[in-house]
Amino acid sequence: MQHFLTEYGYVALLVLAFIEACCVPIPSEVTFGFAGVLAAQGKLNLLAIILLGTAAELAGSYFAFAVGRIGGRPLVLRLGRYVLLTSKDLDRAERWLDGRGEFAVMIGRALPVLRAFTSLVAGIAEMRPLRFGAMSLVGTLVYASAWASVGYGVGSQWHRVTHDFSFAGYAVVAVVIGAIAYFIAHRWSALRRSRSADLH
Numbered sequence: 001m002q003h004f005l006t007e008y009g010y011v012a013l014l015v016l017a018f019i020e021a022c023c024v025p026i027p028s029e030v031t032f033g034f035a036g037v038l039a040a041q042g043k044l045n046l047l048a049i050i051l052l053g054t055a056a057e058l059a060g061s062y063f064a065f066a067v068g069r070i071g072g073r074p075l076v077l078r079l080g081r082y083v084l085l086t087s088k089d090l091d092r093a094e095r096w097l098d099g100r101g102e103f104a105v106m107i108g109r110a111l112p113v114l115r116a117f118t119s120l121v122a123g124i125a126e127m128r129p130l131r132f133g134a135m136s137l138v139g140t141l142v143y144a145s146a147w148a149s150v151g152y153g154v155g156s157q158w159h160r161v162t163h164d165f166s167f168a169g170y171a172v173v174a175v176v177i178g179a180i181a182y183f184i185a186h187r188w189s190a191l192r193r194s195r196s197a198d199l200h
Contacts, residue, residue, distance in 0.1 A: 001016065001026070001027075001030055001031065001034070002030070002034050004016070005031070005034055005035055005038060006038065006043070009038070009043065009044055010044065010048065010049075010052055013031065013035050013044075013049060013052060013053050013056070014052060014053075014055075014056040015056075016028075016031045017031060017032075017052075017053045017054075017056035017057045017060065017144075018056040018057070018059055018060040018063075019060065020057070020060065020116070021056070021057040021058070021059070021060025021061045021063070021064065021116075021119065021140075022060045022063050022064055023064050023116050023117065023119075023120060025116070028057075028112075028115075028143070028147070029112060029147050031053070031147075032049065032053055032143075032144050032147035032148045032151065033147045033148070033150055033151035034151055035049045035053065035148055035151060036049065036147065036148040036149060036150060036151020036152035036153075036155060037151040037152070037154065037155040038151075038155075039148070039151070039152050039155065040151070040152045040153075040154075040155020041155055046148060046149070046152050049144075049148045050141070050144050050145050050148050053144045053148070054137065054140050054141045054144045057140045057144065058133065058136060058137055058140060060119075061109065061118075061119040061136045061140065062119070062129075062132075062133065062136075064119035064120050064123065065119045065120070065122055065123040065127075065129070065132055065136075066123060067120065067123060068119065068120040068121065068122065068123025068124040068125075069123035069124070069126060069129075070123075103135065104118075105118055105119075105122050105127070105132060105135040105136055105139065106135040106136070106138045106139040107139060108139065109135070109136050109138075109139030109140050109143065110139040110140070110142045110143045111143075115139070115140075115143065118136075119132075119136065122136075
């Protein structure tokens with residue numbers, strides 16, 4: 001992801017932000033955080049990152065919203081297996097939205113993990129599209145601004161940190177790869193258990 005962002009800049013940002021908002025498991029914290037680092041290095045503009053990233057996320061969230069609204073829960077679960085989405089994920093998001101009103105979408109879109117499923121559930125709940133867009137826009141703008149600013153804040157130290165702690169950097173990469181592998185294996189196992197429970 002970092003190489004993709006470094007090589008393709010705003011195009012990579014748009015692609016990654018859109019895909020993540022479509023519920024594909026891409027860590028948006030890394031997308032916006034590293035884009036902020038690139039802004040600190042003068043390769044990108046911080047305001048452009050926030051605005052373009054928010055726009056791409058909003059487009060992706062509308063796509064997920066449409067899937068939930070048109071296809072309902074059965075379609076979401078049928079397609080969800082391809083992105084390791086389980087019925088428990090939807091249950092968790094639905095519990096979050098239930099009773100909290102439309103402002104829960106704004107808060108949900110500003111929270112890690114939960115933000116990936118909020119749009120789907122809002123669609124299933126048949127929330128008004130314009131209201132959904134407004135709430136999603138505010139939450140996404142807060143989220144993108146926060147992570148891009150964090151990346152921008154540490155950006156000036158990026159070269160020194162990577163130079164002085166290169167070995168530690170490789171160790172971190174190994175840990176991240178291991179964590180991703182564990183996450184995928186765990187999600188796959190949860191998905192299989194969920195499908196088995198649904199059959200019974």
